[in-house]
Amino acid sequence: MNQTPGIDTSSRVTRATTSAALTWKDGLWLAAIVAIGINLRPLLTSISPLMATIRAATGLSFSGASLLTSLPVVAMGFGAFGAGLLTRVVGETRGVALGLLAIAAACGARLAASSGMAMLLTALVAGIGVAGIQALLPGVMKQRFHARVPLAMGLFSASIMGGGGLGASLSPYVAKAFDSWHAGLAMWAVPAALACACWLALQRAASSSHDTAHAGVHAPHAQHVAIWRKRRAWALGVHFGLVNGGYTTLVAWLPAYYQQRGASVAHSGSLLAAMTVFQAASALLLPLAAASFRDRRPWLVAGLSAQFIGIVGLLASPDAAPLAWVAIAGAGLGGTFSLTLVTSLDHADDHRIAGRLVAFVQGVGFIIAAISPVVAGRLRDLTGSFTTAWIMLAVCIAAMIALTFAFSPRSYAHWLGVR
Known part of the structure; x- marks a missing residue:
């Protein structure tokens, strides 16, 4: 059987199960990946617990306020499509650094933002920064940790979710301490700037020891793969998008849902923080559990089923065990987020093609995910409750x-040859 260039199914399992010990250099790279990942979600989750205060100060409606969460996700989607151009122009290293600088600048600008338009602008700039990082870093991980992609992606995803939890839990307290919601949002400029400094320092050290890849150099066959014409790429993108529609919707509206039911700002924010704790744990553990299995589908179904149970619990009995429902939903969200990206990387042995596929999947996926909180906000405006929004999420999860x-490992060797 002829194989498509870039696919090496015979070696994938061997590499995936390699047990070579991690070096101290690997540890530094993984630490840098974690530091970067922590900065990719506070710009979203810090908004939600302070939503009522922000709406009162800026005059945004529920639908308009939902854009503070959905607009960065839209930027993540469209920005991911430019990953190839960004790599060719500035390379992966500078691209990731520029993304961190954009996040730092946007969060810092929130210290003085006082209008809805200004807040939306910061959301857009930060989303573009996140898009560049999320599109470029998986390809770097595929190349540097070829035998340990589930570990690297699990740590990256866990740090993303953990950062989201920090955003939801710390921002309300900082806002209260400084008597300013601006401070609660702007504080996230500091870790983004520190992560950028650490990343550039690591890259300089790696360059001086010739221990880094030549960013932007593509093999001939990698340049001519029309990812957008492949049905599998679209299927993975839709899967990633609808799964993460649950994340964006809960980040945007879970605190508002429980505040509507009488919870305080701090308590509703703590529920979102608890959800992200379980997201972070599952984002690391589920890919590690699936690492020795070539077929990721049973683990994906397990994660989706947990997400489904959590959403149904929020819908059917929200006050009986709110912590349990958000924990179950969070575990499902975190695990499927990282494992869907691992599954996408599985589709190509060449890190360039794998990186382009993951960028496309995130581009399609985040655009879809951005629609979900807007629809949920609109349904809340029309009906006065979030019941219809939770039903929408449950239906989407069942479809996914x-x-x-459809993601059988047997199809990995053929998808590039199928339009």
């Missing part, structure tokens, strides 16, 4: 469970 069965 069905789609998961």
